Amino acid sequence: MKKVSIYRPTSVNEAMQILTEHGPSAAVYAGGTDLLIRLKNRLEQAPSYLVDIKKIDNLRYIKEDAQGGVEIGAATKLAEMADSALLQNRYPMLVEAINKISSPELRNASTLGGDLLQEVWCQYLRGGYSCWRNGGYMCYGAIGDNSYYHSAMGGRLCYAVYPGDAATALIPFDARAKLATPQGVKELSIEQLVPGDMMVDGRIQSHVLRFNEILTSVVIPAPKANLRASFEKLRPRGVWDFAMASLALAVQTKDGKSIDDSRVVFGGISGKPYRETAVEAFLKGKALSAELGEQAVAVALTGAAPLKYNATKVDMAKGLLMSGLARVSA
Ligand code: SF4
Numbered sequence: 001m002k003k004v005s006i007y008r009p010t011s012v013n014e015a016m017q018i019l020t021e022h023g024p025s026a027a028v029y030a031g032g033t034d035l036l037i038r039l040k041n042r043l044e045q046a047p048s049y050l051v052d053i054k055k056i057d058n059l060r061y062i063k064e065d066a067q068g069g070v071e072i073g074a075a076t077k078l079a080e081m082a083d084s085a086l087l088q089n090r091y092p093m094l095v096e097a098i099n100k101i102s103s104p105e106l107r108n109a110s111t112l113g114g115d116l117l118q119e120v121w122c123q124y125l126r127g128g129y130s131c132w133r134n135g136g137y138m139c140y141g142a143i144g145d146n147s148y149y150h151s152a153m154g155g156r157l158c159y160a161v162y163p164g165d166a167a168t169a170l171i172p173f174d175a176r177a178k179l180a181t182p183q184g185v186k187e188l189s190i191e192q193l194v195p196g197d198m199m200v201d202g203r204i205q206s207h208v209l210r211f212n213e214i215l216t217s218v219v220i221p222a223p224k225a226n227l228r229a230s231f232e233k234l235r236p237r238g239v240w241d242f243a244m245a246s247l248a249l250a251v252q253t254k255d256g257k258s259i260d261d262s263r264v265v266f267g268g269i270s271g272k273p274y275r276e277t278a279v280e281a282f283l284k285g286k287a288l289s290a291e292l293g294e295q296a297v298a299v300a301l302t303g304a305a306p307l308k309y310n311a312t313k314v315d316m317a318k319g320l321l322m323s324g325l326a327r328v329s330a
Pocket residue numbers: 120122123124125129131132133134138139140141142150157158159160
């Protein structure tokens with residue numbers, strides 16, 4: 001394992017100062033379920049300085065806010081989210097998604113912030129290949145085995161899929177992320193937070209956080225009236241594995257029957273949680289019915305650009321759209 005130095009700041013400001021001092025060679029350390037593996041794999045981009053934020057007060061909580069929504073501290077464990085009566089009551093689809101992340105043991109260690117900002121799990125990166133994300137100048141995923149960890153919706157430099165489930169499930173609720181930055185608090189939608197492979201501070205990452213910014217919380221607005229939602233996930237094994245394809249779906253009805261608004265977000269198929277606005281436009285005004293899924297599939301993912309070995313991800317995602325619409329129509 002790569003040798004590192006650890007800081008244990010007691011405030012967000014102190015943590016930001018340390019991150020600023022060391023630049024991109026430092027990184028925030030919370031649950032460690034992604035970061036420690038990057039260190040173990042001795043990746044080029046793995047940090048030399050860890051800024052352990054577990055001792056900072058006020059980063060680990062789930063509470064109602066004044067507007068009837070819920071705010072979740074970034075260092076809150078996934079298991080704490082899964083056990084929260086408040087979240088189970090207000091956003092059962094989110095809890096369903098959290099319960100499908102990895103295994104119970106890892107949910108006890110992983111944090112919400114870590115799930116949102118995790119590094120991709122492309123086997124070439126994790127195997128230490130010198131690819132774009134690891135300080136090199138090519139993408140092995142685009143030309144090698146791309147059957148599992150790679151995008152079926154195209155890419156720029158890196159073709160790895162965004163691996164997190166929490167972001168996919170938070171987007172249908174219009175959740176927002178709060179960031180502490182040296183310039184003050186910044187708020188972003190979850191889509192803005194994880195837009196896919198981006199060059200930030202000279203390195204490729206899936207999120208837009210700069211080296212000295214810290215994700216502090218996620219705010220979920222009060223649930224909309226007449227909202228029906230479902231989360232579906234296909235993976236090789238029933239636990240542990242990342243999604244081959246997933247779908248977070250939410251439909252809001254006027255009268256319990258016709259769809260007024262919707263969010264259709266696929267995971268596991270693209271470098272970002274993939275919001276399928278063509279299906280959302282198609283669903284507007286339609287009556288919930290058993291046939292709706294088949295009709296919606298005809299307009300779904302028309303922009304797919306599968307690589308040599310992953311066209312099946314597109315079929316899986318379309319199958320999830322049919323089963324998701326069947327669930328919310330029942
Ligand atoms: S998909 Fe991304 S992480 Fe994988 S080899 Fe290509 S550049 Fe590296």
